[in-house]
Amino acid sequence: MARVLVGxxxxxxxxxxxxxxxxxxxxxxxxxxxxxxxxxxRCPHQQGPVCHGxxxxxxxxxxxxxxxxxxxxxxCVLLCRWHAMEFDLETGERIRGRGERLRSFPVSVTDxxxxxxxxxxxxxxxxxxxxxxx
Amino acid sequence: MATKVLGPEDLVIVDCDVHVHDPxxxxxxxxxxxxxxxxxxxxxxxxxxxxxxxxxxxxxIDPPFPNDGPNARHVMTATQMRDELDAMDIxxxxxFPDHLLRMxxxxxxxxxxxxGRAYNAWLADMWVSRERGLYGAVLAVPQDPEDAADQIxxxxxxxxxxxxxxxxxxxxxxxxxxxxxxxxxxxxEMGMPVxxxxxxxxxxxxxxxxxxxxxxxxxxxxxxxxxxxxxxxxMIGSGLPVRFPGLDIVFTEGGISWVPYVMWRLDKEFAxxxxxxxxxxxxxxxxxxxxxxxxxxxxxxxxxxDLATMIDLFDGRDHVLFASDxxxxxxxxxxxxxxxxxxxxxxxxxxxxxxxxLFGISLPVPTA
Numbered sequence: 001m002a003r004v005l006v007g008x009x010x011x012x013x014x015x016x017x018x019x020x021x022x023x024x025x026x027x028x029x030x031x032x033x034x035x036x037x038x039x040x041x042r043c044p045h046q047q048g049p050v051c052h053g054x055x056x057x058x059x060x061x062x063x064x065x066x067x068x069x070x071x072x073x074x075x076c077v078l079l080c081r082w083h084a085m086e087f088d089l090e091t092g093e094r095i096r097g098r099g100e101r102l103r104s105f106p107v108s109v110t111d112x113x114x115x116x117x118x119x120x121x122x123x124x125x126x127x128x129x130x131x132x133x134x
Numbered sequence: 135m136a137t138k139v140l141g142p143e144d145l146v147i148v149d150c151d152v153h154v155h156d157p158x159x160x161x162x163x164x165x166x167x168x169x170x171x172x173x174x175x176x177x178x179x180x181x182x183x184x185x186x187x188x189x190x191x192x193x194x195i196d197p198p199f200p201n202d203g204p205n206a207r208h209v210m211t212a213t214q215m216r217d218e219l220d221a222m223d224i225x226x227x228x229x230f231p232d233h234l235l236r237m238x239x240x241x242x243x244x245x246x247x248x249x250g251r252a253y254n255a256w257l258a259d260m261w262v263s264r265e266r267g268l269y270g271a272v273l274a275v276p277q278d279p280e281d282a283a284d285q286i287x288x289x290x291x292x293x294x295x296x297x298x299x300x301x302x303x304x305x306x307x308x309x310x311x312x313x314x315x316x317x318x319x320x321x322x323e324m325g326m327p328v329x330x331x332x333x334x335x336x337x338x339x340x341x342x343x344x345x346x347x348x349x350x351x352x353x354x355x356x357x358x359x360x361x362x363x364x365x366x367x368x369m370i371g372s373g374l375p376v377r378f379p380g381l382d383i384v385f386t387e388g389g390i391s392w393v394p395y396v397m398w399r400l401d402k403e404f405a406x407x408x409x410x411x412x413x414x415x416x417x418x419x420x421x422x423x424x425x426x427x428x429x430x431x432x433x434x435x436x437x438x439x440d441l442a443t444m445i446d447l448f449d450g451r452d453h454v455l456f457a458s459d460x461x462x463x464x465x466x467x468x469x470x471x472x473x474x475x476x477x478x479x480x481x482x483x484x485x486x487x488x489x490x491x492l493f494g495i496s497l498p499v500p501t502a
Contacts, residue, residue, distance in 0.1 A: 046467045056200045079200065083464065098436065 006107075006114040012036065014075065015055050022118040026051075027105060029116060030089055032076065038116045039078075039092055040103040048082030050102065055079070058086055058095060078102075140478050142223035142468040146497065148489035149227040149468075150428050151331065151386045151457035152215065154261055155208040156231045156253060157181070158189050164259070165252035169245055173252075184333075190233035193336040196350060207461035208232070216266045218460065222468055225486070226267040226495060227460075228329070229257060230299055230386075234273060235333035239304035243277045250275035254285050262294035269493065271299035271329050274317045276309070283320035290324030296493035297384070302332035302361050306339040310368030318378045327382035327426070327492055332361040340364065358431075362388040363396055366422070370400055373413030375421040382492060386428040386457055394447040397422045423449050426492065428457035429484070430466045432474075441474045451476070455492070456485045 004020050006029045012018050017028040019041065026041040028051030043050035057074035061067050077095065078087045086095040092102035106117040159177025162170050176189050183206040185192045209215045219227055231237075234253055240246040250273045262270040272289045274282035289295040298321045300309055307313070309330065321328050334350070334357050335342050341360045344353045362385045369375065369383065400418035404411065414421075427450065433441060445454055459465045472481055490497065 046470050048467070054200055059199065082467075 002118050003108070003115040004118055006038075006116055009109060009112050009114055012114060017051055019051070020116060022116075025118075027116055027118070028052075029107065029114065030055075030078075032089060036107040036109070036114055037089060037092070038105040038107045039087075040105070042103070043080045043082060043085060044094070044100040044102065045080065045083060045085050048080055050078065050080040050082075050085075050087065053079045053081040055089065140472065140481055142472060142485075145482050146486040146490065147222075147224045147226070147456060147468055148486040148493075148495070149219065149224045149458045149460070150329075150384070150455045150489055151230055151430060152219070152227040152460045153209065153232050153235075153462060154215065154229050154257070155210050156233050156256070158186065158233075160260075161249070161252040161256050164255040166248050169248040169252075172245075184232055184235075186233060190236045191239065192236065192334060193345070195336060195345065206463075209461050212261050212263060212266055212268055215261075215268060219267070222458065222460070224458065224460075224468065226269065226489075227458075228269050228271055228297060228489075228493070229261055230271060230329075230331055231273065235301060235331060236303050236335055237273070238276050238301040238306075239335070239337055239339070240277065246275045246277035247281040250278075250282065250285060254289055258289060258292065258294070262292070264294055268294075269297075269495065270295045271297040272326070273299050273301070274321075274328075276301065276305050276314065276317075279314050279316040283316040286317065286320035286324055286326065290320070290326055296326065296495060298326050298328045300328050300330045302330050302365055303335040303357065304337040304339045304342050305365075308368035309365045310370070310372035310374050312372060315377075318374065318381055322378050322381045325380075325494070327384050329384040329386055330362060330365055331386045332358045332388070334358075359388040359392050363392060366396055366425075367400070370414070370418045370421060371411055373411060375424065376413045376415060382426060384426040384428065384455065384492075387430055387459060388427070389431050389433050390427050390429060390441075390448075390450065390454060391433050391444050393422065393427055393450070394444065397448055419448075423453065426453050426455055426488075428455045429471045430457040430459040431464045432466050432471050434470075438473050439475050442476055445474075445476075451480050452483060452488055454484050455489050 004022055006018050006020050012029060012031045014031045017030045019026055019028050027038050028041050029036055029038045039051060041049050041051040056077050056079055057071050058077045059069045060072050061069050076089045078089050087102055088095055092104045094100040108115050158173040162173035165173055176186055184190055185194055237249055253273045257270045262268055272286050272295055286298055334354055336345050341356050341364055344356055347353045397419040404418050456471050
């Protein structure tokens with residue numbers, strides 16, 4: 001495993017991911033309270049730059065709410081900027097999806113420095129980076 | 135030796151549906167008076183996403199949330215379009231408007247015709263370019279078929295105009311009616327396919343009377359696929375393919391999975407009541423198989439092979455055209471279509487070769 005330095009703990013703020021690279025692969029590190037998550041910046045839908053999307057919440061409705069719409073998971077939902085597909089920032093799973101999930105990487109903290117542990121040779125690292133579309 | 139997987143960069147990609155942003159103030163200099171004054175005035179009115187009263191009226195009735203689609207992208211210039219298409223390895227594109235997707239609803243014939251003339255002139259002056267691989271579709275206003283026919287003949291002589299855009303959203307009567315024959319006569323005369331394109335709209339005209347439906351999730355497919363189906367029914371019912379046998383008809387922004395249903399349903403109906411369509415010489419499906427269907431929004435079944443099966447159900451390998459719908463919120467990247475497990479020869483057709491032939495665009499593609 002290769003460790004990629006992201007920055008100090010204080011440099012990674014909630015709501016603003018920090019991007020690092022491992023070869024051609026771009027990885028975003030998100031802060032969720034005192035924890036961190038690292039995901040590849042590539043949407044499993046159409047390979048868009050998902051980690052440049054909006055961090056928001058989502059609406060749900062259930063029997064417990066009388067089937068009325070509720071706003072939940074504020075700050076824990078990543079919205080892909082290409083097609084607005086929703087991912088749970090805690091797990092990387094698509095919300096109400098078909099099992100899609102963001103590719104995640106272990107994050108470790110040593111002496112207040114945050115590292116992403118990246119496989120030394122990612123099977124996808126030779127592919128092109130996400131297309132830089134708006 | 136491993137064979138390289140065919141990628142977007144390996145073939146010529148023709149995108150049959152991209153959108154230029156057409157704010158009223160941009161078109162105003164190309165418009166006749168008195169309509170120019172209205173468009174200049176609208177240019178100073180605060181605008182929401184593709185929603186301008188009197189110019190692009192959507193009757194948007196939902197409260198906005200960030201998750202509803204925050205991707206309000208606009209392409210403002212030909213240079214921007216070229217750069218963004220390059221990022222997707224798209225070589226050639228056919229341009230459609232943004233706001234004027236909704237222009238069929240205007241009750242004032244003279245205003246509609248003026249908008250059509252202004253858009254076509256603006257497109258010719260500011261956007262189309264062989265060097266950039268940007269081609270136009272002449273906007274044919276349904277409110278004034280004779281004026282639309284003049285526009286088709288005027289711009290059809292330019293090699294940068296390769297099709298005729300038929301606005302679908304809110305159109306009444308539907309596009310099969312004989313009042314539109316001047317448009318079809320001009321398109322056939324100029325050898326240009328007609329291209330139907332819809333958009334989200336709430337309006338009394340079927341099938342846009344969806345004000346009682348409670349979400350975009352449920353309205354949006356009706357405003358697109360159902361609208362295309364209704365117009366295809368209308369065209370078959372009026373015998374349009376028989377009356378204009380050389381006219382190519384293209385359906386955009388409806389995906390492809392509805393085509394087998396329409397084909398089989400009309401055949402079933404025709405078997406029972408052929409006298410209802412006395413001009414048809416063959417079952418409806420045989421005409422539908424000669425039409426063209428754009429991929430976007432490409433369906434995404436669990437098994438991509440199901441899409442290949444679906445296309446084969448209407449013998450569509452030579453009649454399906456790639457479209458991205460860039461820059462709209464539900465655009466498809468070329469690789470979303472290229473993952474349909476066809477052999478390379480079929481992928482080359484769908485992604486570009488069929489469109490090159492249909493539009494009469496010759497290669498090599500000049501570079502800017």
